[in-house]
Each structure stands twice: as structure tokens, then as C-alpha cells.
Amino acid sequence: MPRYVTLDDSYETAREDFAWDLPETFNAAHDLVRKHDDPKGSVALFQASPDGRRETYTFHDIDVLSNRVANALSTLGVEFGDRVAVAVPQKPANPITHLACWKLGAISIPLSVLFGSEALGYRLDDSGANVAVVDEAVRESLDEVRDDCPDLEHVVEVDGDAEGDVRRFEELPRDGGRSFDLAETTPETPAIVMYTSGSTGPPKGVLHGHHVWVGHCPTYSMVFERNVLGKTVAWTPADWAWIGALGDLLFSSWHYGRPVVGYPMGKFDAEEAFELVEEFGVTDAFIPPTAIRMMMEVPDPTDAYDLDLDAISTGGEPLTPEILAWAEEELAGVAVNELYGQTEANLLVANCGDWFEAKPGSMGKPVPGHDVAIVDPETGEELSRGEVGQIAVRNPTEPAIFEEYWNAPKKTESVRVGDWHLTGDLAVQDEDDYIWFKSRDDDLxxxxxxxxxxxxxxxxxxxxxxxxxxxxxxxxxxxxxxxxxxxxxxxxxxxxxxxxxxxxxxxxxxxxxxxxxxxxxxxxxxxxxxxxxxxxxxxxxxxxxxxxxx
Incomplete structure (x- = not known):
């Protein structure tokens, strides 16, 4: 696999020429961190805290810290294939724990700090997590359900008192050695389970392999192409528990060796967001449409703040014309590019003005590297242009597509028709390849x-x-x-x-x-x-x- 996944030439040429070329042996921790072990110390993370503290971590720092945590987790009994839950906001302990798991060959389970006790308990029990690394804000909810999670042997608390048999996360790096040999993994080796709610039944665990973050990179390269190898800084207000934060920005940025800003904001504050973007010279951001609309309420942002912002990517819901107009008029022409995907198969379609003319109201076009089509969900047959069907992506050798639903083989089968993964979203594709969203095929x-x-x-x-x-x-x-x-x-x-x-x-x-x-x-x-x-x-x-x- 090349050092960087980038797209060159025109959109048409990129779609025609792109091919996935991953090696037989592949570990996400090496791709995201260890390959950037620059003796000069390239920055991976600018960490900010609401109390005013500021810290900087290089890729070497993150690599060593995750080595230490991997060693400590191993001492706790975590082995290849075991599950470790991570319920931590935008703090260094979050990605460090994920990386430590992948170095061990263990599977990480990102969980939102917004979860209440029932939501937290179900996911811990269903995943069979052996260890839970949780923020102090989550500790009380965890204590309520810990007895209902028979596989949960150890709890590690971040920034808390860690009373009783609970360990302090800050002690883990001191307990583990500086070096760690990566487990032998392939691109498809299970690495992470992310839970998503379906229209009926309990939440579903979506299992991805080590190659999942590489699968995000063609789209990331499209929306931030001018900057992927430049002196840039990336940031998102999204919770580091969702694929939209981890894949659309954090780990895609680290694939390219780019620094990210971490800040546990809590409830989104538009003025605070602008202050953060100004302070750290953020050039590229992934911001959900709801947060953008809140930022639109701040008057004269370019006069009030000295911004280096160059491009915004957004997704999760349709992009409205007023957002594009606001970025053009109030942010001096900052590009706003729309992304489409889901936890099971993310960043499949993009609307990027630098690559092709945008059609207002459309989702954009399929991203190079992803074979996306509108199909009949019963037969898997590709439909004619203009016919309504399900958005689907051909799944063999496709790193962005999930491996299976955790503990739910029948559910996995239900979204597979032949070589296609069905997204559950209804749409049409026009003669120029643009895809137009119609509705969900369920009650989500x-x-x-x-x-x-x-x-x-x-x-x-x-x-x-x-x-x-x-x-x-x-x-x-x-x-x-x-x-x-x-x-x-x-x-x-x-x-x-x-x-x-x-x-x-x-x-x-x-x-x-x-x-x-x-x-x-x-x-x-x-x-x-x-x-x-x-x-x-x-x-x-x-x-x-x-x-x-x-």
C-alpha cells in the first residue's frame, strides 16, 4: 500500500484508475501513528481543555503512550480478539486506548459519553467487553449496570478518583513499557465495533476490520485535497464515539500525518467553536449541519475572528442551500463539501465543488474506490437512471464496508444481496451520475x-x-x-x-x-x-x- 491514499487528475480519471492495494499484513496503529515516527516530532494532537490547559502530542508521543497502555491492558488479561470499551470524550485517552487495542489485536468499542445507564449497559453486555475505559462523567452510569455485565472484569477511569477496584487511566502508562510489538493482523482482522440504532429491535454492533480508516481516505482526500499533505490543522465538534468523527476526520487526518485539535466541549457552543478554530489555526473541519446552523447565528464571524478556515465537510443529513450561501458570504468563500455514508459503509458519495459542478439538492457522485449504484433490494439488479431504488455499494475487497453485525448473522445477511451491501436509503441516479436522496427504507x-x-x-x-x-x-x-x-x-x-x-x-x-x-x-x-x-x-x-x- 502506498504511504498515502490520494486522488490525482480529474474525477473521471480517478474513478477509472483507482484500485485498493493493501498489503496482506496490516495494522491500523502502524498506519495511523507508527509510520509517522518522525525524530523531529511532527504534531498529532493539539489538546485543549475548558479550564484553559493546552497540551501538544507528537505522533511519537501517541505511539509510546499507546504502547504503554497496550502493555498495561495485556497485564489486565486483554488478549487477541478481546473487547475493550472506550467511553471518553475528546481527550487523548480516547485514541490512545483505541490504538493500544489494535496493537494487541483486541477490538475496541467506542461508546458515547452521552449514553445513559441502559444504553451503556446493553452495549457493554452485548459486546462482551472485558475492560471499560470510561471518563469520570460516565462512571456513575457504569456503576449502575456493572453487575449486569458478566464479562466486564476491569474498569479504568479517566480523570476521576477511581475508588474501589477501579483503576486510574493515568496510572496505565506508568505500568507499561515503552515498546510494544504489534500483533500480526490483516486488513480484515476485527478492530472495532460501533453501535448504531436500527428502526426496530436493539442497537446493532457494526464490526469493521483494521482497514476501515484507509477506506475513508479517498473521500477525505477529495474534500480536503488541497491540504492533505500541507501544513494544516483539522477539527470536529462531533463526539469521538461515532464513525463521523473517528473516520471522517480524526483517523483520516492521522493517516495523512496531519494534526487534529481535541476539545471536550460538551454541549455545542457556536462562539466557543469559532474561538477554537481561531486559536489553533484550524484549516479543515468536519461539522454536522446542525452545528453549522448554530454557527450561522454568530454575526460577522470573519470580522470577529481571525480565521484560517479553508474547507468544511459535513454529513449526516441533507445540506441546505442557505448553508452554502452563508459560507460564501460570511466566511469569504470557504468550501462546504457534503459527505454521505453510514456506520456500516461510510463516505461513499461526496459533493465537492473542486471536482465537479455541484447540483443543488443532490448528494453528489460516487467517490473513487467505491462502486456505488442504485439497485433493486430484492434482486441486486442495477436499476436504470431515474428509477428509485436502494443506494448500494459492491462489497468484495471494499475496506469501507463492515465485516458483519456483532452477534447477528441473520441481520448481516439481510443487508447483503449478491455482491452488494444495501444501505437502506432510497435514491435515484441521473444521467450525469449525481445521486438524489429520496427517503429511508425504514423508520430511522x-x-x-x-x-x-x-x-x-x-x-x-x-x-x-x-x-x-x-x-x-x-x-x-x-x-x-x-x-x-x-x-x-x-x-x-x-x-x-x-x-x-x-x-x-x-x-x-x-x-x-x-x-x-x-x-x-x-x-x-x-x-x-x-x-x-x-x-x-x-x-x-x-x-x-x-x-x-x-
Missing amino acids: IITSGYRVGPGEIEKAVLEHESVEQVGVVGVPDDTRGEIIAAFVQPVSGVEGTDALREEIRTLVRDRLAEYEYPRRIEFVARLPQTTTGKIQRTELRERAVEESGS
């Missing part, structure tokens, strides 16, 4: 860039003693793309009140995550159901849209 809700399954929320709401039935749908929203709406049927004799609404919201926040609570709750006497007793979400969605005037 995309809110503020997060993909949320209504089934998981409904299960949490039903735990309230005053709820008889509930149906959850997504409703269009100008700021968040969609908001979560819950139609609640109270038990007999209970009145739907504002107090009950708040109790339900709090319950969902505590059980699942901050972004999964229903912002809109409507009480109904009866929910529409099919003859087999299933809730008719389509009817609820139409009702919600009509009542909101969307």
Missing part, C-alpha cells in the same frame, strides 16, 4: 446528525408506569433536520400532563442518551394499529407533520 430518525431507532425509544418510554402504548416518529425541523416526536397513550385513568411529559423525557435521557429524548410529546386516547397490532408509524408521521405545518 436522523436528528442533529444522530441516527436513532424509534424502537429503542419506545421501549424506554414504556418503562414508565403511566404509559400504556407509545409510537415514536421523526418530524422535519429546520435546525435539527428532524426532531423526535412521541405519541403516548396513558394507562386507563391517567391524564396526560406537562409533568408526565417531563418525567418521560427525563426517563429517556437517563436510560438512553441526551439526543434521544422526544422533544415533542402528544397524548392520545388510542394509537393507530395494523390488524396484527403493530403501530402505524406512517399515519403518526403524517399526523405530526400536518399538525406542525411542516
